[in-house]
Every structure is written in structure tokens, then in C-alpha cells.
Amino acid sequence: MEEKLLVTMEKGAHCSSWNYSGQRMAVGSTDGTLSIYDSDDPTSTSFSCTSQWKAHVGVICKIVWVPPEYGDGIACISGDGTLSVWEEVEEGTQPLTWKLCKLFEFQEIQALDLQFGNYLMGLKLVVAFADGHVKIYELQDPLELKRWQLQAEFQNVMDFLARSGKPSCVSASIAWNPQKPQSQRAAFVLGFNSDLPQFNSSKIWEFDETHQRWQPVAELALPGDEGDQVHALAWAPNIGRPYEVVAVATCKGIAIWHVGLNADVDGRLSLKKVALLSGHDGEVWQLDWDMSGMTLATVGSDRMVRLWQSNLNGVWDEQASIESN
Incomplete structure (x- = not known):
């Protein structure tokens, strides 16, 4: 080519x-x-x-x-x-x-990542900080990008009562659910690369309209992976699957997760880790899905771009690799 x-x-x-x-x-x-x-x-x-x-x-x-x-x-x-x-x-x-x-x-606190989310209730902006906090702003007037209001602030932990310490975060990664605004409630996934394990693992946050608050509905980590530092993540577009697909890159590789669409009685979403992709030599910097949510592109410190797909049996394989200059 x-x-x-x-x-x-x-x-x-x-x-x-x-x-x-x-x-x-x-x-x-x-x-x-x-x-x-x-x-x-x-x-x-x-x-x-x-x-x-x-x-x-x-x-x-x-x-x-x-x-x-x-x-x-x-x-x-x-x-x-x-x-x-x-x-x-x-x-x-x-x-x-x-x-x-x-x-x-933000005074002396460094912002690490930001992403916009567009939903029926309007445009939202989520910002992750080096102290493990998350701030969510909402646009007050769709015609004026200057009118933002702080809607919520919290830490990236599942149990608010058990949180302790103040982390020092090197990086953060955020991805909104890319569904159409009218089809689903606002939700995003967030992971940190920090020195405190409880802040690191990727967690899905969803806005509860009834109680007007953000709540964690899933933690994308197996029991032995909960403290793994997250380097990158990406939420795949859904073209009709009965579940969502989220990719998470840690030091162990790139995990592919299937996430249920409906919460259980405790408000949590079902999870299944379906693949762990290894191929990059070193840290993975970025993950991107194609528009169909079927192909995942990854790039890392080895200066390689790799393309991944799953076959009809759900087995993930590397389809191509490109060396960057």
C-alpha cells in the first residue's frame, strides 16, 4: 500500500x-x-x-x-x-x-484526561485529575460553549466508605459510551495509572436519573487484577450486540470485556473477560475502535500499530501490524 x-x-x-x-x-x-x-x-x-x-x-x-x-x-x-x-x-x-x-x-492539581459526552440532557465534560478525582461539567446553553456548570465530583473507587489516602496519578484514560444520545443513559469508563491500587482499575460510571447522581456499576478487573495500572481504554460502538465491548490496556496486555446492558438488583452490570491480547513489546499507549466496533487498533511504545478482530467463534487474533516511523 x-x-x-x-x-x-x-x-x-x-x-x-x-x-x-x-x-x-x-x-x-x-x-x-x-x-x-x-x-x-x-x-x-x-x-x-x-x-x-x-x-x-x-x-x-x-x-x-x-x-x-x-x-x-x-x-x-x-x-x-x-x-x-x-x-x-x-x-x-x-x-x-x-x-x-x-x-x-485547577490551582495546583493537574488535569490528566478529558472527554465529551453527548446525551439527551445535553453536553457533558468529564475531567480526570492527578489526585484521583473526577469532575463532571454540563453545558448550560447549547449555543454557548462558555456556560459550564460543575455537576458532580467524586473519586474513582467502588466503595466510597472504604476509600483512603491520596493517590499520585501519572495518567488517566476516559471513554464515554458511544451509543446514540436517545438510546441510553449517560455512562463512561475511567481508569488510572496511580500508586494506590483501589483507584486504578477501570470502572463504569452511569448517571442515575432517579437519584440525580453518578454511581459505579461495574469494575473491569478480575480479583487478581484490581490494582493493575491502566494505560489506555476504549469503548466500542454497538451495532446490535446484546452486550457492550470495552478494551482495557494494562501491564498484562489488552483485556477485552463484554458488559451486560441491564443492571441486576444491586445496580451492577454483568461482566465477562473474553480475551487478553498480547503482542506489543512494552506499554500500550492508545486504543481505538473502528465505526462498526469490530476492529480494534492499538499502538504502543514499541512503535507498532496492530489491528485485532475476533472470528465467528469469539476468538481474538492479530490481523495486521504496521511499524510506525
């Missing part, structure tokens, strides 16, 4: 995020600069930088695009301890420009 260069990033690029709906890319740099790359024309497969501005003082660590229903916007985490939301707007006769909508300042 012939390779073709799409984007040439400037020196200092640290992270990036692809906008699948708009065919755009946002790039964050070590000096706090944000850059937007767009295709030169609708029929072109090459991209060039169309906007660039100084967004933060410190390095930009993470970028996530706002769901397209809410316009052209991005949120990013900086090493200076802040999180910002930006929107592309047109003002009068001036060309399109990016403006700051909201700046979240």
Missing part, C-alpha cells in the same frame, strides 16, 4: 486530535501553541495550517474536539494546570477566527 503525506507539523508538536466529521486536525505544541490544519480544497488529500495561536503558557498535553452538534470547538489540557475550551466563530466581515470560550483553572 502506497503511503501519502497528509500533514507536515512544525517542530515542537506534542499532541494532536483528528476531527472525523470535519476532516480537520488540531495540533498542540510544547510552547503552548495550538494549530488547526484543513484540507486545501474539498477534493484534496493534503492539509495546511489555517489557524495558529498561543493558547497556553505551558505544553499542551491533550486535545479533544467538541461534538459537531455544538459547532467547531476544541478543549485542551495544558501543563500549566489549566483546561481551555475554544470555538471557531465568524464576527462581522472578519474571517473565521478562534476565541477562548472558557478557561478552567
Whole structure:
């Protein structure tokens, strides 16, 4: 297969995020600069930088695009301890420009990961922090990306009464349930890489409409795996399966979990670990499902991209591998 260069990033690029709906890319740099790359024309497969501005003082660590229903916007985490939301707007006769909508300042606590979730009750933003806390914000006005309100704050533990200590977290990974907004309640899965075992294992959090609170409904770990540090995770799209599929990467490999759709009398979802994928030499950095939720792409410190699928008997195998440059 012939390779073709799409984007040439400037020196200092640290992270990036692809906008699948708009065919755009946002790039964050070590000096706090944000850059937007767009295709030169609708029929072109090459991209060039169309906007660039100084967004933060410190390095930009993470970028996530706002769901397209809410316009052209991005949120990013900086090493200076802040999180910002930006929107592309047109003002009068001036060309399109990016403006700051909201700046979240978290004092000395570093944000590690963030993800947007779009549900019937509106847009939500979940942020995981280096002290093991989780904050969930909700957008108050769908037409204004500046109006966010804190909805909930909690720690990533199953038993609130048994929690103890303050963890030091190196990284966190969040994935919302990618179901359509009208088909299911808001839910996301979260895991940490920390020095306290009870915070690490991936847990599914679901919003209880009756009591208006977030509650843990599943812990994706067997008894011997509960303290394993989580490096990455991904929730697969569901095209008709009677269960959800979630992939979790730890030091033991990439676990594939089947999660039941309906909770039991105790409010917990049924779980089954169906596979443990091993192939990467070193830590797995990122997991991504295709749009059908049938193929899992993984990339790690061995600079290899691997593609995984299960056969009709439910057996998972590596289908292809690509060495990155």
C-alpha cells in the first residue's frame, strides 16, 4: 500500500486530535501553541495550517474536539494546570477566527484526561485529575460553549466508605459510551495509572436519573487484577450486540470485556473477560475502535500499530501490524 503525506507539523508538536466529521486536525505544541490544519480544497488529500495561536503558557498535553452538534470547538489540557475550551466563530466581515470560550483553572492539581459526552440532557465534560478525582461539567446553553456548570465530583473507587489516602496519578484514560444520545443513559469508563491500587482499575460510571447522581456499576478487573495500572481504554460502538465491548490496556496486555446492558438488583452490570491480547513489546499507549466496533487498533511504545478482530467463534487474533516511523 502506497503511503501519502497528509500533514507536515512544525517542530515542537506534542499532541494532536483528528476531527472525523470535519476532516480537520488540531495540533498542540510544547510552547503552548495550538494549530488547526484543513484540507486545501474539498477534493484534496493534503492539509495546511489555517489557524495558529498561543493558547497556553505551558505544553499542551491533550486535545479533544467538541461534538459537531455544538459547532467547531476544541478543549485542551495544558501543563500549566489549566483546561481551555475554544470555538471557531465568524464576527462581522472578519474571517473565521478562534476565541477562548472558557478557561478552567485547577490551582495546583493537574488535569490528566478529558472527554465529551453527548446525551439527551445535553453536553457533558468529564475531567480526570492527578489526585484521583473526577469532575463532571454540563453545558448550560447549547449555543454557548462558555456556560459550564460543575455537576458532580467524586473519586474513582467502588466503595466510597472504604476509600483512603491520596493517590499520585501519572495518567488517566476516559471513554464515554458511544451509543446514540436517545438510546441510553449517560455512562463512561475511567481508569488510572496511580500508586494506590483501589483507584486504578477501570470502572463504569452511569448517571442515575432517579437519584440525580453518578454511581459505579461495574469494575473491569478480575480479583487478581484490581490494582493493575491502566494505560489506555476504549469503548466500542454497538451495532446490535446484546452486550457492550470495552478494551482495557494494562501491564498484562489488552483485556477485552463484554458488559451486560441491564443492571441486576444491586445496580451492577454483568461482566465477562473474553480475551487478553498480547503482542506489543512494552506499554500500550492508545486504543481505538473502528465505526462498526469490530476492529480494534492499538499502538504502543514499541512503535507498532496492530489491528485485532475476533472470528465467528469469539476468538481474538492479530490481523495486521504496521511499524510506525
